[in-house]
Amino acid sequence: MYKQILISLCLLLHNSSAFCWGFYGHKQINHHAVFLLPPAMMVFYKPNIDFITEHAVDPDKRRYVVKEEGARHYIDLNRYGAYPFSGLPRNWNEAAEKFGEDSLKAHGIVPWWIHIMLQRLTNAFREKNYPAILKLSAEIGHYVADAHVPLHAHSNYNGQQTNQHGIHGLWESRIPELLAATHFDYLAGKAEYISNPQKFVWQSVLESAAAADTVLELEKTVSLQFSPDLKYAFEERNGLLVRQYSSAFTTAYNEAMKGMVERRMRQSIFAVACLWYTAWVNAGQPVLESAGSVHFSEEDIKIFGELDKNWKAGDIQDRTCGN
Ligand SMILES: [Zn+2]
Numbered sequence: 001m002y003k004q005i006l007i008s009l010c011l012l013l014h015n016s017s018a019f020c021w022g023f024y025g026h027k028q029i030n031h032h033a034v035f036l037l038p039p040a041m042m043v044f045y046k047p048n049i050d051f052i053t054e055h056a057v058d059p060d061k062r063r064y065v066v067k068e069e070g071a072r073h074y075i076d077l078n079r080y081g082a083y084p085f086s087g088l089p090r091n092w093n094e095a096a097e098k099f100g101e102d103s104l105k106a107h108g109i110v111p112w113w114i115h116i117m118l119q120r121l122t123n124a125f126r127e128k129n130y131p132a133i134l135k136l137s138a139e140i141g142h143y144v145a146d147a148h149v150p151l152h153a154h155s156n157y158n159g160q161q162t163n164q165h166g167i168h169g170l171w172e173s174r175i176p177e178l179l180a181a182t183h184f185d186y187l188a189g190k191a192e193y194i195s196n197p198q199k200f201v202w203q204s205v206l207e208s209a210a211a212a213d214t215v216l217e218l219e220k221t222v223s224l225q226f227s228p229d230l231k232y233a234f235e236e237r238n239g240l241l242v243r244q245y246s247s248a249f250t251t252a253y254n255e256a257m258k259g260m261v262e263r264r265m266r267q268s269i270f271a272v273a274c275l276w277y278t279a280w281v282n283a284g285q286p287v288l289e290s291a292g293s294v295h296f297s298e299e300d301i302k303i304f305g306e307l308d309k310n311w312k313a314g315d316i317q318d319r320t321c322g323n
Pocket of ligand 1: 059142146
């Protein structure tokens with residue numbers, strides 16, 4: 001019995017710590033983005049909101065299958081000098097010419113990958129390929145949300161260089177899971193057309209990079225006020241007792257950051273909705289069908305199953321976010 005609990009504990013810790021924004025955050029962001037869409041898109045997105053929500057985490061699951069997947073979730077901007085990193089061309093071809101593709105991939109490619117996903121989503125709208133629209137909407141939502149996380153724009157992504165191991169999961173999983181339902185306001189206005197998506201996405205990652213030092217510094221400051229036995233505690237998570245950052249420490253850290261996590265979550269929701277909307281407009285605003293749920297091919301269903309299977313097996317192919 002105890003052994004069983006211990007095994008599930010380990011699995012829980014392993015799986016929950018490996019995801020960017022955590023499963024909870026990504027699902028919340030995609031879910032809330034749907035409500036920012038105009039009626040002509042809402043008729044299609046709303047009946048499919050469960051798919052958009054659940055599959056917000058597919059790109060993280062894919063990291064257990066595809067080695068190249070990891071680099072699509074972050075960019076270590078501090079490797080390119082100081083803010084605003086003007087030595088790094090925002091255009092992929094120019095950046096690749098200057099640094100080489102392998103080097104760019106080694107330090108993360110999230111802003112460029114979002115651009116590719118946006119092209120794919122625009123094409124899916126043009127073709128009115130409903131399964132593709134849903135899959136790509138769910139996935140671009142994931143990458144856009146990752147681009148809003150400060151520690152996705154910094155090489156010290158889990159405090160591993162400064163003895164702050166675990167800070168990644170603290171910022172993007174523990175805080176939202178503990179506080180979002182009761183303290184966060186997701187109201188983010190209406191989706192807007194983005195005339196220069198490249199600039200828009202770079203703005204997000206630049207803001208993330210600019211906030212990374214604050215995220216790291218404040219964790220250190222707040223830690224000074226907590227002895228280790230108060231910083232960590234055995235508390236319930238998904239019905240299990242697990243050792244994690246205590247509620248008191250998590251709350252104090254969140255307060256020290258003055259709502260940064262909530263703000264970045266809300267900005268993620270807005271950005272996701274804006275890019276869905278922009279893809280639809282650029283595709284010529286096709287009329288979307290409202291009725292029924294979308295039929296996925298056997299191939300799609302097989303791929304979803306594979307993603308789940310490999311994720312549960314837990315053998316990640318690249319660096320993880322939170323452990
Ligand atoms: Zn991710």
